[in-house]
Amino acid sequence: MLVDGGIVAIFSAATVVVHALGIVHAAHAVMKVRSSQGAIAWGISLVTFPWLAIPLYWILGRSKFHGYAEAMRIAFRQHDKVVREAYSEILEFQVALPEKLAALQPLAEAFTGIPFTSGNAAELLINGQQTYEAMLGAIAQAKNYILLQSYIVNDDKSGKEFKQALIAKAEQGIRIYFLYDEIGSNKLPRSYIKSLKRNGIQVSAFNTTKGRGNRFQLNFRNHRKILVVDGEIAFLGGLNIGDEYLGKNPHLSPWRDTHMMMQGPTVQCLQSSFMRDWYWATRTVLEVNWHIKPNLESNQTAFVLPTGPADRLAACNLFFVNAIDQSQTRLWIASPYFVPDESTLMTLKLAAIRGVDVRIILPNRPDHLFVYLCSFSYYTEMQAMGIKLYRYRDGFMHQKIMLIDRDMAAVGTVNLDNRSFFLNFEVMGFVADLRFVESVEKMLQDDLAASIAVDLSEYDRKPLWFKLIVRISRLLAPLL
Structure with a gap:
């Protein structure tokens, strides 16, 4: 007893x-x-x-990533001269935006220290085959170094193809730095990494749980997908590395995605984003080419926005809200997930009220059930404001696109959800150029043709059990 x-x-x-x-x-x-x-x-x-x-x-429970900003300040102090020289060269290409978009320039400088620049060339890459061919082609042409970062890397046919391409360049004496997210790439076998390292390739996980206060914070992810070759050409967008992005997953095939190839000052901006993440992961600073090679023939105006939970302000959310607020006639968005915070949802509503053609394209089939269900909870609000919703039916749509009037288009890694806005390290490329806008417009028109317009009132006719599950998903929205 x-x-x-x-x-x-x-x-x-x-x-x-x-x-x-x-x-x-x-x-x-x-x-x-x-x-x-x-x-x-x-x-x-x-x-x-x-x-x-x-x-x-x-x-x-946390939305702030500890230690990253402090580490960057230390790195900048240690390499002050190089940072200042690279920054001053980028500023030589600073450009004034059209009056309609002028409000975005001070935001760009406040959040990144780097403005919209001229001298860029952006090329739209539609779907996996076109994207992988362009990326592997750029890797094959590398003369000095390659920086490759991906959220997910799979050890399948596509993953092996990229591995062999990198090893082949390493054998030629090309310096290669490979960065992956250990949570997103949790299924990547150690043998894959060891094979890269054995062939002289420097490999590191991003180390999400590194640093004081981050030990248990598995909610943070580095969702960026970046490739930089020789500081002269770069890629970013929605595609990770794996066969499913070529549409080889029978449950999500065909796979619809978009990437972008860039030249000009924006390459150095993407390179800077990679360098910061690499420094966080390894505490080493790489020797790279900071000299800008502008593309004066295209001479497009563009800006790269890297964001994350280490930002002093919620830069991703604030920039998107402000960009949406600039729309006057048209706002088309494609995203695999729709779990907006209140500020983003309110800005979308206000755009529709003032007569903007607001269209949102979402997948018709889910890869994450709770996120998919949560999107239904916004139907009534969107219907009341005149927002048009479309469900993409030709496979699974994973692209992250925004089109504003005939003035600007964006391609990158940011989903229209809380996770991208507040918890993930993301990167988005904004291009203010009519030719690029028209190419994105044509692409989205094709996507709309492969989509079905949603009758938003259908949610009212759903059974009670479905509405209950949807509302529970909405309550979990801050974590999705």
Whole structure:
């Protein structure tokens, strides 16, 4: 009996301690969690179910990535001369935006320190085959170095093709740096990495859990996809490295995606983004070419926006909201996920109210069920404001595109969701050029032709159990 009494006493004491910790964590959530919805949800959970909620809060509760900004400041101080020289050369290509887009220039400089520039060339790459051929072609032409970053890398036919292409260049004496996200690439076998390293390629995970306060924060991801060759040509967009991006996953085939090839000052901006991530992962600074080779024939105006949870401000969310707010006649968006925060949703509504043709293209089949279901919860609000929703039916659509009037188009890694806006390291390329805009317009018109216009009132006719699941998904929106 004494033993039983001792166990009860220990359990009672542990219960008191855990509930006290729950209250402490709840207070932390109220003070630190980004949204009031999230703060309330965490606060109630931590007080009511502390045994479950506390470990989940350690993993999912933060929206700020610790240590990254401090590491960058140290790197900049150590390499001040190189940074200043590279920055001053980029500024030589600074360009004034048209009056309609002028409000974006101070935001660009405030968030990145780098403005919209001239002397760029952007080429749209539609779907995996075209993208991989262009990327592998650029790798084959490399003369000095290759910087390759991907969220997901698979050890399948496509992954092996990229591996062999990199090894072949390494054998020619080309310096190669390969960066991947360890969470996104959790299925990548060690043998793949060892094979690259054995052939002289420098490989590193991004190290998401590195640094004080990040140890358990599995919610952060480096979602960027970047390739830079010799500091002269670069790629970014929605495609990772794997067969599924060529449409070889029978459940999600054909795969619809978009990438972009760039030349000019924006290459150095993408290179800078890679360099920062590489420094975080390895604490080493690479020797690269910072001399800009402008494409004066195309001479497009463009800007690269790298964002992430280490930003002082929510740069991704703020820039997107402001860009949407510049639309006057047309705003077309393609995204695989639609889980916008309140500010983005409000800006979309306001655009529709003032007469902008707001169209959002989403997949008709899910790859993440909760995210897919959550999008239904916005139907009633979108219908009331005149926002048009389309479901892409010809396979799975994974592209991240925004088209504003006839003035600007964007391609990159940012989804229209909380995760991209607040939790992921992302990168987006904005091009303010009529020729590029027209190419994106043509592409989206084809996508719309392969889509079905959604009757937003259909949600009202759904059964109660479906609406309940959708509302639960909406409550989880800050974490999706």
